Amino acid sequence: MTNPTAGAVPKPQPRVTQLTKPFWEGANERRLMIQRCARPECGKAVFYPRVCCPFCQGAELNWFEASGKGQIISYTTVRRTHHDGFNAEAPYVFAAVALEEGPCVYAQIPGAPTDGPSLVGKAVTVDYVVHGPGRSMPVFRLTGPAGQA
Amino acid sequence: MGRVFEGVRIVGAGQTTYAKRSSDTVQKLLYDAGSAALRDAGLDWSRVDGLALTSFMLPPDNSATVAEHFGIEARFLYQGLYGGASGIIGMAHAARAIRDGACDVVIVAAADAFDVASHNETLDRFNGSVREFMSPQGFGGANGMFALHTRLYMERYGATRQDFGRFCIALRANALLNPNALFKVPLTMPDYLDAKQIADPLRLYDCVMPCIGGDAIVLASERVARELSGPTLRILASEEIHNFPANDVYSVPGGWEGFADRLYARAGCRPADLHFAQLYDDYPVMCFVQLEGLGICGKGTAHRFVQSTDITTRGTFPVNTGGGQLSAGQAGAAGGMIGVYEGVAQLMGRAGARQVKCKRGVVSGYGMVAYGRGLSSSAAVLERVD
Numbered sequence: 001m002t003n004p005t006a007g008a009v010p011k012p013q014p015r016v017t018q019l020t021k022p023f024w025e026g027a028n029e030r031r032l033m034i035q036r037c038a039r040p041e042c043g044k045a046v047f048y049p050r051v052c053c054p055f056c057q058g059a060e061l062n063w064f065e066a067s068g069k070g071q072i073i074s075y076t077t078v079r080r081t082h083h084d085g086f087n088a089e090a091p092y093v094f095a096a097v098a099l100e101e102g103p104c105v106y107a108q109i110p111g112a113p114t115d116g117p118s119l120v121g122k123a124v125t126v127d128y129v130v131h132g133p134g135r136s137m138p139v140f141r142l143t144g145p146a147g148q149a
Numbered sequence: 150m151g152r153v154f155e156g157v158r159i160v161g162a163g164q165t166t167y168a169k170r171s172s173d174t175v176q177k178l179l180y181d182a183g184s185a186a187l188r189d190a191g192l193d194w195s196r197v198d199g200l201a202l203t204s205f206m207l208p209p210d211n212s213a214t215v216a217e218h219f220g221i222e223a224r225f226l227y228q229g230l231y232g233g234a235s236g237i238i239g240m241a242h243a244a245r246a247i248r249d250g251a252c253d254v255v256i257v258a259a260a261d262a263f264d265v266a267s268h269n270e271t272l273d274r275f276n277g278s279v280r281e282f283m284s285p286q287g288f289g290g291a292n293g294m295f296a297l298h299t300r301l302y303m304e305r306y307g308a309t310r311q312d313f314g315r316f317c318i319a320l321r322a323n324a325l326l327n328p329n330a331l332f333k334v335p336l337t338m339p340d341y342l343d344a345k346q347i348a349d350p351l352r353l354y355d356c357v358m359p360c361i362g363g364d365a366i367v368l369a370s371e372r373v374a375r376e377l378s379g380p381t382l383r384i385l386a387s388e389e390i391h392n393f394p395a396n397d398v399y400s401v402p403g404g405w406e407g408f409a410d411r412l413y414a415r416a417g418c419r420p421a422d423l424h425f426a427q428l429y430d431d432y433p434v435m436c437f438v439q440l441e442g443l444g445i446c447g448k449g450t451a452h453r454f455v456q457s458t459d460i461t462t463r464g465t466f467p468v469n470t471g472g473g474q475l476s477a478g479q480a481g482a483a484g485g486m487i488g489v490y491e492g493v494a495q496l497m498g499r500a501g502a503r504q505v506k507c508k509r510g511v512v513s514g515y516g517m518v519a520y521g522r523g524l525s526s527s528a529a530v531l532e533r534v535d
Contacts, residue, residue, distance in 0.1 A: 012273060014281045048282045048520060054396050073399055074297040077349040082269045082290030094287055094348075096297055096399070096521060104398055104521060106286050114349075120304055131285065 011085030013132050020049045022063045027136045032068045032126045034103060035061040047103035068126030070099040070140065077114040097124055097140050108139045153415050154244040158374040158381040159531065160367050161190025162493035167331045167362035167478040171262065175204045175363075176218055178260035178480075182363035189499065190367045191377050192254060197221050199246060199255035199368075201239030203229030203482040205271050206261050225252040229482065232516025233429050234389060234525035235259065236364075236485035241387035241529065243368050253370045257489070260363025261481020268359040268481070278520040289348045291518055292356055295432040296348035298402050298522070302434050303350065308452035310350060313433040314341040316468075317354050317475055319460045320430065324472020326462060326503035331360055331478035354475070355432055362480035364490035380497045380533055385509070386415035387529035391517075403435065403515065404526030405442025413444070416530035420444040423530070424507035425466070425495060427488030429515035430473040435523075439513050440468075443528060462503045470495055470503050485514045489529075496533045508533050 016024045026033030035046040037053035038060035044053065045066070052059055075095035081087055093112040097105050110129065112119060124140035131137035163185025165178055173181075179202060187193055200223055202212045210218075212226040225246040229235025236259050243255035263271075272290055274280045279288075288294060302308055321336035336354060344353035374381045393407035394400070401407075413419055420443065428439045437451035445466070446454035460468040471477055471491040474484045492512040494500045514527040 011287070012280075012284045014285045020281060048278050074301040076289060076293050076296030076300065076351070077346075078287065078289035078293050078296075079346045079348060080289070080292065082288065082293065083273060083284065086287045089287075092287065094289055094293055106283050106288060106521070108287055118300075118304060120300070137286065 045101035178363035182365035186365040199225030199252040201227035203235035231525035233485035237527035258365035259486035263359040312452035324476035357479035360478035364486035398521040
């Protein structure tokens with residue numbers, strides 16, 4: 001017997017806070033917003049959103065729009081999900097992406113092959129998918145022909 | 150240099166049976182594990198004046214309410230917040246409290262009553278960065294997080310699925326000699342390699358089985374230990390490190406190399422002087438990282454180490470002699486105490502059919518998975534007093 005509500009389980013949604021609001025509002029505008037340390041002698045890019053710079057503990061961080069380009073540090077094909085909200089799309093590729101600016105962002109890589117040669121080191125570009133009501137989620141796609149497949 | 154934990158002894162260890170299902174509460178599991186450890190020591194609860202407890206499912210209760218529940222007037226309390234690193238950290242805190250004269254007898258215990266659903270639920274909202282920037286993105290839980298580390302390790306060092314398989318098969322062989330272990334049948338290489346896919350390259354037997362259980366040890370002042378007839382152990386050294394290296398999730402996948410030199414310098418021994426390792430085995434890759442970080446083998450060589458070394462209880466360097474979390478089960482935060490229990494039982498000569506010849510060994514912990522890695526690493530070198 002099929003369960004009519006299977007697949008209707010909502011995905012876990014982020015709790016948007018004063019701290020993380022620029023990131024999530026940016027995603028809704030298809031902009032990948034991250035922070036940068038305001039101290040000129042540091043100036044490092046920072047993600048996830050912080051209240052202080054994790055490199056120099058400086059108090060001031062400024063939001064800016066990242067290039068959206070990066071490369072895959074490592075990845076997995078998720079076959080057994082941790083949350084039923086993702087069951088419908090499994091198997092899918094989930095990766096740690098090193099942004100050009102430095103920080104690591106975790107995201108799905110829609111359209112990436114779930115089997116086959118390693119994707120470690122592959123170039124990726126940000127894109128956005130609908131994650132829930134009024135909520136866009138940054139994802140990455142393989143840059144170049146494979147990503148357009 | 151004087152001993153770091155002068156005047157402190159480990160005098161007993163206890164473990165509940167690990168079960169898939171049980172109606173036992175966390176308080177009951179902590180009580181049962183603690184009672185077993187006290188029986189082992191030849192002490193009773195009336196002597197206990199300190200608790201060092203770790204349990205994900207204990208809130209809204211805490212160490213103080215457990216003291217109330219058990220009727221203990223406590224002069225020292227600790228509650229572990231660092232997941233699987235907390236057992237060893239709690240042991241070290243308790244040892245300092247005893248050394249400094251704050252208390253005499255401390256139960257160091259961890260227990261949980263987890264199934265797969267409650268495990269996932271806990272991890273989903275484990276901390277802010279996981280809850281906002283890994284879980285909504287579909288990280289696949291701890292399996293997904295450690296699949297990334299496993300793939301990176303394999304690509305960096307040329308380790309294969311067979312290498313991880315050898316490790317898991319050896320732990321299963323050890324578990325078969327542990328009456329408390331959840332898994333009761335041998336694991337074969339085909340079983341391992343062809344198991345259900347979870348999060349590539351991880352399959353079912355790379356992942357721990359959430360279950361119900363608890364582990365405890367008893368620490369006592371030398372003054373109390375002198376009253377006892379059984380063997381006692383010294384903590385030669387114990388170290389912890391968190392968020393090492395800062396801002397760098399993937400170049401060094403674990404904190405042990407951040408303190409290994411200090412650990413052995415304080416312990417006054419070398420890795421070659423150890424007779425076993427009880428590692429935090431949430432995933433086989435993390436055991437490879439611990440073997441290397443703790444100096445038991447060279448960096449990037451753990452897969453060759455397990456090819457050439459028998460790590461079963463019959464082997465030349467036994468690892469996770471009770472089967473570890475991978476084959477005894479992961480009872481939540483008890484994962485951070487199962488190795489401590491096992492190490493103590495071995496050194497006291499009370500490990501039954503799985504007893505190995507040993508006087509000195511290392512126990513290791515790891516926990517608090519956050520943005521891409523476990524933040525907290527701990528380890529201790531324990532030695533029997535002859």
